[in-house]
Amino acid sequence: MNVKKFFELAKERGITASQLVINRSKCSSIETFNHAIENYSIADNQSAVASGLFEGRYGSVRTDRIDQKTIPWLVDGIIKAAKANESGSGTDFFPGSPKYRKKNIYNKSIDSIALDDVLKNLYQLEEGARAKEPRITDFNASFEKVSSSSEFYNSHGLKLVNKKSSYYYVVALYARNGEELRNSDQFDFGIDPSKMNLAKMIDEAIKDVRSQFGGVPCESGKYPTVIKNDVFASLIDYVVSAASSEQVQKKSSFLAGKLGTKVGSSKLTVSERPLEKTPFFSYFDVEGVARYNKNIIKNGRLETYLYNRDTAKKDGVESTGNAEFSGGKIGIGYGTIFVKPSKKGFEEMIAPIKKGVYITSIQGLGTGMNSINGDFSCQASGFMIRDGKTCEPLTLITLSGSLLKMMEDIKDIDSNAVLGLDGISSPDVYVRSMSIGGK
Amino acid sequence: MISRSLLIAALNEALSTGGDYAEIFYEDTDSESLLLDNGKSEPPALSKTSGVGIRILKGLGSVYGTTSDFSKKSLLSLAADLAKSFEGERTIKVETISKARVGKVNRVPDPVIEAPLEEKLAYLRKGYEAAKEYDERLVRIMASLSSTKSVRNVVSASGPNAIESDNVECRVRLSISCVASDGKSTETGRMGPGLACGWKECQAKNDPAEIARKAAKKAITMLSAKECPSGRYPVIIANGWGGVLFHESCGHPLEASATSRNLSIFSNCIGKQIASPIVSAFDDGTIGGAFGSSNVDDEGVGTHKNQLIKDGICVGYLVDRLNGRRLNMEPNGTSRRQSYRYAPTSRMSNTYIAAGKDDPQDIVKDTKLGIYVADFGGGSVDPSTGEFNFSACEAYIVRDGKIAEPVKGCTLIGRGDEVLMNIDRVGNDLDLGQGYCGAASGSIPVCVGQPTIRLKEITVGGRGGKLE
Incomplete structure (x- = not known):
């Protein structure tokens, strides 16, 4: 989206101060159930939240459709919302803090995790778990990697960007002891795949499900x-x-x-x-x-x-x-x-x-x-x-x-x-x- | 929103590696939420949810991808990426698209979202004023009106002719929440009726003042409530929203997403007795104007009235296309999703226990000592074990056949299969309540319902010691 155009149009329509937050995320996930791929999904999504002051009142609007029609839609939405606002909330916008503690949370190695390798991991985890606990009837495992960014702009000229990435492993195992079925969900997630400990996650799930019988x-x-x-x-x-x-x-x-x-x-x-x-x-x-x-x-x-x-x-x-x-x-x-x-x-x-x-x-x-x-x-x-x-x-x-x-x-x-x-x-x-x- | 030629191209790209079914779901949903907080209008929440979800099935394999970018490049690239997860030769080439006949369950000539803001705020103000006048111990009154207009299209292909269903759904929900305080305790009361209807019908059916007084009464009543006792007792559950107990404890375990994988207490139960013989139950997505109704489901299948339990015998599941393959059952119009960001799966619409023969007053009269639950906050279930929990937000002790003092902090827990067998009275006063149901395919509007019922005995949790 052309950020400059948004601020220009907002000003032209009488919005005295304004702000725009654009979020983008890319996500891939794979899920297995009983040693077969259950689902694979990919998502490439974005959204924008625009807010502004119109006749001294605050209004805001959100969309996940970003194309050539978006900017006028956002500006009209701010005006519509502001007209209905009687609360007096949000009376101005922020010029900026003296200091920001930005850190690098984006890890390229997460982007490069190949889902084929993940699939092998998930299958190995399942085989290991079933060998340790024969009462496991069903094994559901999933992996997701996400990279996202949040861009902040306002009419004071403040621009901030937060970019990050993370991974998530989740297992749900089901075990039966006679007529009694129990389950356990465990996870491992973070921003640094070198620190993940999937064996521990499985051991915890087995220990947990056994203890419930x-x-x-x-x-x-x-x-x-x-x-x-x-x-x-x-x-x-x-x-x-x-x-x-x-x-x-x-x-x-x-x-x-x-x-x-x-x-x-x-x-x-x-x-x-x-x-x-x-x-x-x-x-x-x-x-x-x-x-x-x-x-x-x-x-x-x-x-x-x-x-x-x-x-x-x-x-x-x-x-x-x-x-x-x-x-x-x-x-x-x-x-x-x-x-x-x-x-x-x-x-x-x-x-x-x-x-x-x-x-x-x-x-x-x-x-x-x-x-x-x-x-x-x-x-x-x-x-x-x-x-x-x-x-x-x-x-x-x-x-x-x-x-x-x-x-x-x-x-x-x-x-x-x-x-x-x-x-x-x-x-x-x-x-x-x-x-x-x-x- | 998407040209036919692009839809055909994207379907063919999706089916290029041997997929036997491809589906493109695209939507453009506008939402508006107005809130009067203690009489002042907060900035309305205006939003647009717009995007595309592409799904490919090959046997029991499923892949799903989403994008909020409607461009040709984006859609073809998404379809190609998804197709890569299968290996094989094309078996289907899509050449044409035909329009499906879409039912007219919900006819909305005047969507609430398009009505003037001033009218809607004035409507909410009536609710606020009525609650304010009800009792001076109400310290906060929130009145909100949420409305949506969702244009939802599904194009599905399992052969050369793809089928497209165009659908528009409009919904509205009025919600009034009251916070009461007497200086010692603080309690809340809430009412939230929802409809799939237009602005005129909404105003005719939901009087905000009447709804506000009900919410206010709940909050004030609970100020004098004692802590709920704990132990196992007979429990009477009022009609309407009380049906959330059936929704959670039995409805979710009857969804094909659970039964098809043997992860439900009701897997392999068709034809078996799972409830007391006085219990019959339905999931009906065709009730005109009901909050959970749809003209067509999110796989493009027309909605149905599905019987789930007949005289205590399990006679049906809620079946979506993928889990139907696992169960060897046809989809029955129950596949739903919150938005394009979710793959569809079997979900409830308007789910209820059918009316029985008992007069609700007799059910109370015939109960010596127990709990009467007038309203629930909600609950949840683990479909695999059937263990569920519900929190009552308005409950009373029943003594000698009469509804006596109110109690707070009341939770009911149990197992879905046991609770169904434990129903020993079913009233003749069926009613529906409205809410949102959260599960794998997101948060969707539903109705739950039942007549007044009695459970012979169930575990009640609270801080009030034993019931005496």
Whole structure:
């Protein structure tokens, strides 16, 4: 797209300030199922989000069709959206941050990965897994490589580009023990293929699926509860969302009024690190503000809300570089999230627990979470803990609680931190008491 | 949007290495979402989704590629790249394209997206005002109206004459969310009716004030709710959106994408009893104006009313073209996708348990102690194990045949095959609810439905201890 023409036409039509973000991505993937190619796909897509000020009001529009008709369509869309905007949000555009921490996240070697080689890998993984665990009935594996770029332009002349690439391996294996079918999904992803460890991914999947056989519900009640790293990551995601200044300002966050106060155990530190070299890296937000690493919760104390320029202005503070497109307006988003691990091992952490529950998987959090008050209830599975050791598997139980109470009741955290596909890295966490529903 | 000669050239390029079926899906979808947040109009979300998806099948092999570039060079290059993944000689040369007869399930003379913004904002404002007047403990009221107009074309070839189906689908969804706070607790209530209809019909069928009052009532009711007990209890599920339980726990495992690979609890179950004999169920993409209806599916097959369960016996699956090959079954108009960015696969449209004979009031009257779920937030299922979960956003205790105090934080969990066998009462008050279903081919509009039903016993999760 001719960027210069967009700004010229926008100005000509009375749009006093404007911005254009163009995203491009190329993706190839291959999927196998039971030693045969299940699917192969390629995608070459682009999209543009244009925004501007018309008669002092903000409007924005998005398209993934970019051709000669796109520029007038975008300009008309901005005007239409701005006319309907009564909120007063987005009153100007950003001239630029003093410093940007750009990093090279684009890895040519990912582009050159040949899918034929990947296919051999996937087949070898399957053969290895089936040899180790004969009860595997079905084996689904996939690989995807993505290269993408995000270009930011505005009428102040600010131009920023973020180019990156990443790879993803995902396996799902299904195993049957008599009538009981269980499955496990595991992944390996990153920006540096030399660091991938596919054997570990398969071993984890086999270990996980084996451990689920024979699961039953436990008695309903309150138990000391250990939450596995990726499960705690899903829960902490809602805590970080609640730190959105927009939700706080609109009385829709359980963290409202808690800035500078204790919201959790002193063991809990949660930070946003958009500048870490991960597939989620980004050094500028959608307003062009430089992103930076920061603590959100430090030793249990809420250090900051997450701001875009508009919400920052309302609170009399600076943007924290957390602007993200949200429908037609600028909302709040965040990059990679880290929950700080300790140096303690998992076994050491659970050793003092006489009788407790270890939650290794949850389902239904999307609908089971009330993101406004932080109360949740969802399906779960895991293991009983007896005399400091994990014992019999549990399935079809529920985990219920309140995020604030859960954070307050954190008794310990281990060293076993893993970065998940959702961009959140968390260790395993031991919570004093949580409600488990079962028999 | 794409010339016939280019479509034929791209199909032939796709079929050059022996593919036995090629399909080009191209769309141009305009979306608009208006939001009144506490009475003020936020900038509307306007977007265009426009692109092409090419799929080739060869036996059970499938390849799929997408591009948002409609140029000749781009389409031919995409088709050629995809064809490279097969080895073989051409068996089909496409020469002509014929138009398919497309049903008229959804007739929309006046798409909501094309109606004046001022009218739509005034419509939303009625909802906001009604909620605002309902109770002063409502601290945030959001009223939104999302509408789409999607021009979707599918050209498919399994012989020299390709078939093209041209289709236009228009949908609208009104959503009202209320946040209530009494200083101690904060609760929410939401209503979100959706239709495949035009602006006049939308206004006639969905009164924003009435819908807003229902959402407000839910939020206010939940302020006084106690924590839900946990354990195994009889559960009555209200009609309409309560059908999401059937959708998740049984509908997904009946999709051919799961059954064809033996990854469903209902694989190889045709002709077998999978539900209580009082249960019959359908997936019907032909209900005029319903949110999940379509004139034609995303493989170009006309939509159908498919019976899935008859008197407890499994009589059908939702079958798309690829998984139909695996099952040796014909596709039945249930292949859907969010957009060109997704390959199509078997999905639900309007899925419901058919009406039974019981008076819903009798079902409550005949229940001594249990839970009444008036509304669900949603849920999910693992089709391979059948294990599902649902979160109730409005629930009550049933005591001595009466609906008693409200409870919050209520989750139902179980297995799809068990829950179907556990239905012991089916009411005569069938109704549909609307929502979006997310799965392999993206997020698509659907209806779920059922009459009031009772489950003999199911695991309920909550923080309120034992039910007494």
